[in-house]
Structure formats: structure tokens, C-alpha cells
Amino acid sequence: MATASLPAGCWPYTSPDAPHPLRHTAAECRRSRMIDLAHLRKDPAFFSKAWGDRGASVDVDGLLALDALVRELKTASESLKAEVNQASKSIAQAARSGGGAGAVDAAKERARQLGDQAKATDERRVALEQTLTDRLLLLPNPCHPAVPLGADSAANRVVDTWGQAPTFAFTPKAHYDLGPALGIIDFDRAAKLSGSGFVALRGAGARLSRALISWFLDVHTGTHGYVELAVPYLVQSKMMVGTGQLPKFADQFYACRDDDLVLIPTAEVPVTNLHAGEILEAEQLPVRYTAHTPCFRREAGAAGVGTRGMTRVHQFDKVEIVWLTTPERSDADLLSLRGHAETLLRQLGLHYRVLELCSGDTGFSSAHTYDLEVWSPGTSSWLEVSSCSTFGDFQARRAGLRYRAEKGGKPAFLHTLNGSALALPRCLIALLETYQLADGSVAIPAVLQPYLGGLARIGSCA
């Protein structure tokens, strides 16, 4: 890992005594991680193509050679260990039956030598296996066969569009003009507190944000049947390995200086990892959770491009929905999950479209992603308010999420899915811009009014 180039305070954090999140413990190595190595051995061409479709060039032969060497050393050290164990048993017997001290000492010496050999062999194996693991953890999830091929966002496919762009008898304003004028969004004072890329909400703006969070959660728990969670916003960095943010995207989130804790970039991290290392029973599935959390993102390298206002901020609120499900139904579940996110936009009366991301634009951990983009009348652009993905067994492997298909059966990796439903700032943007009136006030959609004490219109609250 090249750590020198990372900004201070960023993962890996600076405490010298801390465990390195990528130095897996023996217990963690015992679990299968990352991609399915057995599958890679059997069908390297599949992976070559899959990674190629994503624009990643991978030395598959090198991986296979390394894997073969690791297994060779493993076999060797294990048979040496077996000999040591045999020898130890006969020493015990000899000692018990009062055999000659000389014979026992000779046997001990032989066992010691075998033990040293086994240890040396195994140390080599551990080092090579760690190298292999480090490389495998950087490889993206192969895309689902349904994903359209393409190099970048230009190849994404618009699969649905709902509603129509609102029309105005006046020139609609952007949220970064509307909000401050109404006294409900304060960029300047947020920058004073935390620098650029932060936003403060005030009065009806703050309450509108809270109303959206409450309403989203109520719809998911009440209508869609999710279980609500309230989870930690700081997690150990190995959880970020579980969901795939680490090791590759270490520069994209905030870390603590003295503790192995990072601020979550999305609720996906704590919620998906909630059952990490567990074996669930088939009848428990699908597990469906929803959670509201703030999300913290450094957005390194994103400054300046279409980031005016609060379309891209370092801290924002989001309601997330997460499924742990079976491989048989995960494809269908992705559509259900996407539907749950879409429902919210429809009930808010916001014009939006659905994108099916192409192979080159699909996120590192995802196998298949739909983005929901809401229309921003003030800037005449589409804003991503949700990303709905199935990860196949990719995260399940990394996080150790398994289930038992039938009683007494072998545990197998389950499938994980998640989606934003929805991300707050861009919903606020779309609401303010879509429902703005000629006098600069903003109407409130009917579904939200009960959450705002009956407020139907936000006027100036300067």
C-alpha cells in the first residue's frame, strides 16, 4: 500500500500500534474472501473478459500462478505438520509406557526439526497468500450479464422516464439562489464552520430535511416492510473492506487520527456489515433494513465540476435500503428495491429518469446498478438521487455473509443489494426548484405537509 501520498488524517490512520485492516487475521483468512478463487481457476477467461469490460486490465495468469504456489506450499506444510503430530503422539506413548529416555529425546529432536521445516514453509505461504489477497481485493466485481457494455457514462441506458419537466411562467431559480433568499440554506456560514463543501439548513429548510427523512423511513417501514435501524456512524476500517470501499478508495473518506475508525460514506457500510461473519437461516431471508445516517465523503478530485450549491457536499443525510437475500431471487429483488426508491419520487411528484449503468460506469463492488436521476429545473440538469445495486456475492464474500439454504446444509454466500431511498440534498434541490412560485416562495407537496405541521408553503424566514 502506498500510504505516503494520502492526505493526513485519511485512512490508513497514523497510529503506529494499530492493526492494519488489510493484514487479515488467521480467522479472517480462513473465510473465503473476494472473488471465488475456485471459479477463477476453472474459468479464467470469464474473469479476464469481465474485468476487461470494466476497463481493468488484470494479470490473470499471474494470479493463477501465485495461487498455485500458495497451494503447493500449503500442501507441503500441512503434510509436515501431520508428521509432527504423529511424532508427538508417539512421544506421548513412549513416555507413558516408560520407554528409554534416550529414545524419547531422539524422537523429540526429530519432531523439532520437522516442526521447524513446517514453520518455515508456512511462513512463506502466509507471505505469498497475503500478496495474493492484497491483489484480489483490488479487483472489481464482474458485471451481471444484463449490464450493457460500454466504457463510460455515455453508454448508460435510459430505461424509464417518469413525469415531465415542470414549466414556469417565469425564469426558475436554482436552489443556491432560492435557498439563501428564503433564509433556509446557508452556504457561507457553513463554509465558515467547516470550509467549502458543507451546507447548513435553517428554519423550514432544516425542518423540510427532517420531514423527508421521517417520511422516507415511514414509507419503507410502513408500506414496504423494512426494519428500521439506527447504526454507528463510525466503523472499523475492515468493515469498509467488507463492502468494497477499501482498499481501493482510501482517499475518499474521513478517518480518525488515533483510532481505527472511519466516518461512514454511506449507511451501506454499517447496515450491510451488521450480520458480517454470521450464517443466517434461509427462512430469515430476505433481511431488509432501512436506516437514516449522515454520510461523509471527501470527494477528492471532484471539486469544481458541477458542484455549485449542495449537489456535492462532504456531509449529507441519506436514507438507505438494504437487502440480504438469496442468489435465486436477487435479480427480482433489485427491481423491487428500485421500485421502493421510485415510489418516493413519484409521491413527491418529481420528474425523474432511470439509468441502467454500463459496464464501464458500474461501481467497483456492484454487479448491476440502476441510477435514479431527478430533474433540476433551476439548472436544467439531472441529479443522481439514488443508486440501486445488486452486488451478487461480492460483498458477502468480503464480509463473510452466509446463509444455509436448507437445514443441515452447507453454508453459502448470500447476495446483497442496496439503494439510496433517497439522498437528501438533491431531493431538497429538486423540491425547491420544482415547486418554486413566482414570488420566490416554495409549495410543499401534500405528502410532506403532515410532517411540517401542516405547512403548505415556505415563504421567506429571514
Added chain:
RNA sequence: GGAGAGGUGGCUGAGCGGUUGAAGGCGCUGGUUUCGAAAACCAGUUAAGGCGAAAGUCUUACGAGGGUUCGAAUCCCUCCCUCUCCGCCA
């Protein structure tokens, strides 16, 4: 943060240097019995990985990591977590 007590299989709970991957109990699975059920009895019941077509076999795991030893659940060190008391605090 300080002091003490602990962390063993799905659960409970023994073991405190050598057939202990782990007694006993509970639960679970299959069988016997029964018209059926309960009870009783018998048998089985952790996971990961290597080799193997399979049967099987070997390795590893008693919170985690390291050490002592021919051999560690058992002894030593470090760390983590839980509980109790004290301190502090929303």
C-alpha cells in the same frame, strides 16, 4: 481512565500440558416404539481450507495475535470485547 471477574460448539456448561474438535445437559436431525403424538430408547448433529472422480484423508480453529514446548482450550506476553465497582460525562 482505575480496580476486579470473565470470554469454550446453536444454547448451557465441564476441562486448566498429551486419542479433548472438545464431557454432561438442552436444542436440532434421523430411526425404533405408537392409530397418531408425547415420553422413552438408539444414532447423528461446528466451520474453513488442501489433496482426491468419489469414498475419504490431512491441516487449521476453544475472543484475537504472538511466545514457551516434541505437544497448549490448558502455561507466558500483548491486544480486543463483555460484566461489576470507582471516576468522569450527555
